[in-house]
Amino acid sequence: MKIAIIGTGYVGLPTGVGLAELGNQVVCVDKIAAKIEALTQGKVTLYEEGLEELYLKHLKSGALRFTLDMREAVDGADVVMIAVGTPPHPVTKEADLQYIYAAAEELAAYLDGYTVVATKSTVPVGTGDEIEAIIKKVNPAADVDVISLPEFLREGFAVHDFFHPDRIVIGTDSQRAREVMRRLYAPFADKTEMLEVSRRSSETIKYASNAFLAMKIHYINEMADFCEKAGADINEVAKGMGTDSRIGRKFLNPGPGYGGSCFPKDTNAMAQMGRKFGAMLNLIETTIAKNDERKLEMAKRVAAAVKHNPEAKIAVWGLAFKGGTDDCRESPAMQILEKLLHYNRNVTVYDPQAMENARAVLGDRVSYAADPYEACAGADIAVILTEWENFKHLDLEKLKAKMLQMQIMDLRNLLNKEEVCRQGFCYSCIGMKN
Ligand code: UGA
Secondary structure (H helix, E strand, O other), X not given: OEEEEEOOOOOHHHHHHHHHHOOOEEEEEOOOHHHHHHHHOOOOOOOOOOHHHHHHHHHHHOOEEEEOOHHHHHOOOOXXXXXXXXXXXXOOOOEOOHHHHHHHHHHHOOOOOOEEEEEOXXXXXXXXXXXXXXXXXXXXXXXXXXXXXXXXXXXXXXXHHHHOOOXXXXXXXXXXXXXXXXXXXXXXXXXXXXXXXXXXXXXXXXXXXXXXXXXXXXXXXXXXXXXXXXXXXXXXXXXXXXXXXXXXXXXXXXXXXXXXXXXXXHHHHHHHHHHHHXXXXXXXXXXXHHHHHHHHHHHHHHHHHOOOOOOOEEEEEOOOOOOOOOOOOOOHHHHHHHHHHHOOOEEEEEOOOOXXXXXXXHHHHOEEOOOHHHHOOOOOEEEEOOOOHHHHHOOHHHHHHHOOOOEEEEOOOOOOHHHHHHOOOEEEEOOOOO
16 A cells, blocks of 8 residues: 655654555655754664664655655555644643644645544644544545544564554554555455544543553552551552453553653643543542652652762763663653752763763753763762663672762663662662661
C-alpha cells in the first residue's frame, strides 16, 4: 500500500520505517527542511535502538522516501497518517492542536481517490470530528474516512514495540476504513489483538491508558512513602503485588516521579477534558499534583543528606527522563537538579546519552563528567536519578577511591543494598527504612 506520514518525530519516523519493513511504499513529509535533508541523505535524526539499520535498508530500496512537499506525499496515498506534535498549552495545559489542524487543511487539497486519514498523534476526544470537518470544508468532494489510530510506542523501544504491539486500536465506524486497516496490519493479525471501536472510544483509550500507567506509578510511589514510615520494603511489596496477574509486575518501580513528553502532557490533557465534559477525573487530578510534589520532595531529600555542608559536592547520575533515551523533556532528574541549583548546590552530572540535551538547558550551571566515576571525584554524595542499566554494574571499589564521603542516594532502587552497604557506603533508597 502507499502510505503518507506527516511528521517525522518519535512517532512518525519509527512508524514509517516499520511500515516500509512490512512491504509498503512510505513517504514521510515534514516542515523542517534540515530534518528532511538529513533523512534524505541517510542521516537518521533520532536515536532509537534498531531504527537506523531498518531506515537505511528502506531508504536504499526506495520503499521509504522523505519530502517537504505535502502533495508528493499525499497524492495517491491509500492511508495518510498524521503524526505531528500536540504540545501542551503553556497555561491551560490542553493539547495544542494547531499543527494537527494545519496538517489536515494542507493534506485535504491533495486527496485523490478513496483515502483513510488516520490520526496517530495523541488528540483530545472529538478531534477526529474537527479533522473531518476541516477536510470536508477544504475539499468537499474528498472520498475520505478520518479514523483514530492511537500509538502506544515507548521511547527507546519504538522499533521493538512497532513489531510487537500489545494491541492495535482502530477507531472508526466505517467498514471500508476498517478493511483498509485490516489489510495494512494483516502481518500482525494472528499475533496481536485488533480492536475495532468507535473513533471517540479510540481517542479515549490512548489517554485512559497513559493516565492509568501514570497513576500506577503514583500508586507505587505512595506505597513507597508508606513503607518508609511503616518499616516495610517497597521492593518486596511491589514483587508481592505484581505476581497477581490482575495487577501485573510492570510499572511498579518506585522512583522520583514519572516524566517524559507523554505522561505529564497526557494526564494534564485528560484532566482538562474531564473538567470540560463535566466529569471530574479525581484520581488523575491527584496523580498530577502528587507527582509534581514528589520531585520537590526528592530534591529536599538530597539537600537534607548534605545539609551540614553548604559546599558539599553532589554527583548526579542520570539526566534523561528514563533509561534508554537521550530525551530530557519533563525529566524528573532535570527538575530535581533545577531545585538543587536553586538551593545553590554544587553539582556534577553524568548521563550515558542525555548530556548534550541536558547541556542545552543547564549550560555552565553544573559541571559535566565523562563517566560516573569522574562525576564522583571529591563528591560528598552520589545520587541516582535515572534508571540506566549500567548504573547497576559499577565498580564500587573504584568509586570508593574517588569519593570524599561514601554516600549514595538511590532514587531508582537500582543497586543491591546489601552489596553497597558491605562495601562501607552509607546507602539510602526509596520505600524502606534506611
Ligand atoms: C509512554 C507509554 O508507556 C507508551 O505506551 C506511550 O505510547 C507513550 O508514553 C506515548 O504516549 O507516546 P514513554 O513516555 O516513552 O511511553 O515512557 P515510559 O516508559 O512509559 O516511562 C514514563 C515515565 O515513567 C519515566 O519517567 C519512567 O522513569 C517512569 N516510570 C516508569 C517509573 O517511574 N516507574 C515505572 O515502573 C515505570
